[in-house]
Amino acid sequence: MHYASYKTILSPTNNMNLFRGCTHGCIYCDSRSQCYQLNHTFEDIEVKENALEILESQLARKRKPCMITTGAMTDPYIQLEERLQITRQSLELIEKYGFGVSIQTKSSRILRDLDLLKRINQQTKTVVQMTLTTYDEALCKKLEPYVSTTYERFETLKVFQENGIPTVVWLSPILPFINDTEENLAGILDYCLKAGVKGIMCFGFSMTLREGNREYFYQKLDQHFPGMKQKYQQAFGNQYICNSPNHTRLMKQFIEFCQKHQIMWRTEEVFAYLKKFEQTEQQLSLF
Numbered sequence: 037m038h039y040a041s042y043k044t045i046l047s048p049t050n051n052m053n054l055f056r057g058c059t060h061g062c063i064y065c066d067s068r069s070q071c072y073q074l075n076h077t078f079e080d081i082e083v084k085e086n087a088l089e090i091l092e093s094q095l096a097r098k099r100k101p102c103m104i105t106t107g108a109m110t111d112p113y114i115q116l117e118e119r120l121q122i123t124r125q126s127l128e129l130i131e132k133y134g135f136g137v138s139i140q141t142k143s144s145r146i147l148r149d150l151d152l153l154k155r156i157n158q159q160t161k162t163v164v165q166m167t168l169t170t171y172d173e174a175l176c177k178k179l180e181p182y183v184s185t186t187y188e189r190f191e192t193l194k195v196f197q198e199n200g201i202p203t204v205v206w207l208s209p210i211l212p213f214i215n216d217t218e219e220n221l222a223g224i225l226d227y228c229l230k231a232g233v234k235g236i237m238c239f240g241f242s243m244t245l246r247e248g249n250r251e252y253f254y255q256k257l258d259q260h261f262p263g264m265k266q267k268y269q270q271a272f273g274n275q276y277i278c279n280s281p282n283h284t285r286l287m288k289q290f291i292e293f294c295q296k297h298q299i300m301w302r303t304e305e306v307f308a309y310l311k312k313f314e315q316t317e318q319q320l321s322l323f
Contacts, residue, residue, distance in 0.1 A: 037081040037116055045084060045091040050102055052091070054122050055110040056082040060142060060183040063256035064209050067109045070248035081116050088125050095133040101160065102313045103136040108206075113143035115182070127152045131159070138310045140165035140206070144184040144192045150199065157201050161314040163234070164196050167206040170215045171223025178260045179211070186227070193231035202234040204306060207290070209243035213267055216241055216280035218289060225293045235300030235309060238290055241280040245272070 046052055057078050058067060068078050076082060084090075095104075106112045112123040127149055130137050137156055139146070146153075146164065153162045166189050170176040176186045184192070193203050205228050210216050228236055245253060245268075257265040272278045280286065294301035300309065 037083055038076065039085040040082050042084045042087070042090065044094065045087050046094045046104070047107075049105075051105050051107050052126065053107045053109055054084055054087050054112060054126060055114060055116070056084075058110050059114050059116070060111060061181045062142075062183070063179055063181075063253055063260075064211060064243055064249070065252075066244050066246075066249050068249040068252050069246045071246065072109070072248075081110075081114065083116075083120065083122070087122055088129065091126055092129050092133075095129060095135060098133075098135075101133065101135045101315075103138050103161065103163075103311055104130050105138045105310065106140050108140060111141050111143060111183075112139060113141045113145040117145065124149050124152065127156065131156050134160060136161035136163075136313050138163040138165060140167070142167045142180065142183045142189060144188045147192055147195060150195065153196075153201060154199055159316055161312075162201050163204060163310055164193070164201055165204045165206060165237075165310070166193055167208070168224050168227065169207070169209060169211075171220045171227070172215075175215060179215070186224070190227040190231060193227070193233065197232040203231065204235045204237060204300075204310065205233050207236050207238040210241040210280060210286070211243050212271065212278055212280040213264065214261065216282045216286065218282075218286065221286055221289055225290070228299065229293075229297055233299060235306040236290075236294060237303060237306050238287075238301065239303065241283045241286045243278050244276055245278055246276055 056074060057076065057080060058065065059079050059081065117123050127137065131152060153164065156162045168186055168189060170179055170186055173185050173187060196203050207224065254265045257268065268278070291301060300306050
């Protein structure tokens with residue numbers, strides 16, 4: 037890890053990234069793409085210097101509270117967070133200033149902060165977003181090797197359900213020829229139903245590849261799925277979006293399931309829910 041100076045922590049849309057880079061090792065990660073201009077090794081985590089002081093200053097200056105979201109570029113619960121506890125201290129500031137939070141992760145480490153997330157949810161709103169891609173545990177460990185397995189994430193979602201904290205699942209990416217099956221989708225959707233998720237974010241059954249992440253992805257295909265790289269090159273060439281040949285069938289299965297069980301699935305509806313700030317009567321009495 038290394039430190040770097042930044043002037044802001046919150047983006048103009050109230051998005052919060054505390055780190056740059058990741059150590060979860062997901063073979064498909066778009067954040068490796070050169071367009072994001074990381075000038076360091078991806079696994080050499082860049083920690084934003086004085087992040088907590090900058091964040092507090094930004095929160096204190098806001099005229100009214102809103103939802104603070106974490107970005108998909110870097111998981112706020114990477115392994116380094118166990119030692120640094122920057123994410124936890126950021127949540128303490130969010131609670132202190134009366135903001136809501138929508139936090140996205142693939143890690144069961146988020147359970148460490150259950151107490152804080154419950155308190156925020158009691159005064160405003162907490163939404164836990166969890167990425168699920170692969171029902172099969174052995175395949176999951178190949179695609180997402182250094183993070184909680186899908187079953188562990190499902191168990192984490194159930195804990196938040198039991199504590200009254202709403203959850204949203206990101207169903208992405210789905211890798212053509214690898215996890216783009218009806219069986220995989222059915223397993224993930226069953227987890228979503230049992231965990232009582234509020235919504236499922238699905239941008240289609242596909243993945244993205246561009247300079248930077250394509251090379252890493254192909255290297256891992258050669259390691260874990262011999263011959264698969266050539267299949268991708270033949271099917272997609274240098275395309276950015278690589279759609280599953282099963283896209284239409286899987287989308288029909290997905291929409292019918294969500295409609296049957298009254299789970300939000302339209303992306304604009306889920307995004308609107310994530311961004312909507314809600315206050316309890318207790319907090320309203322403070323203003």
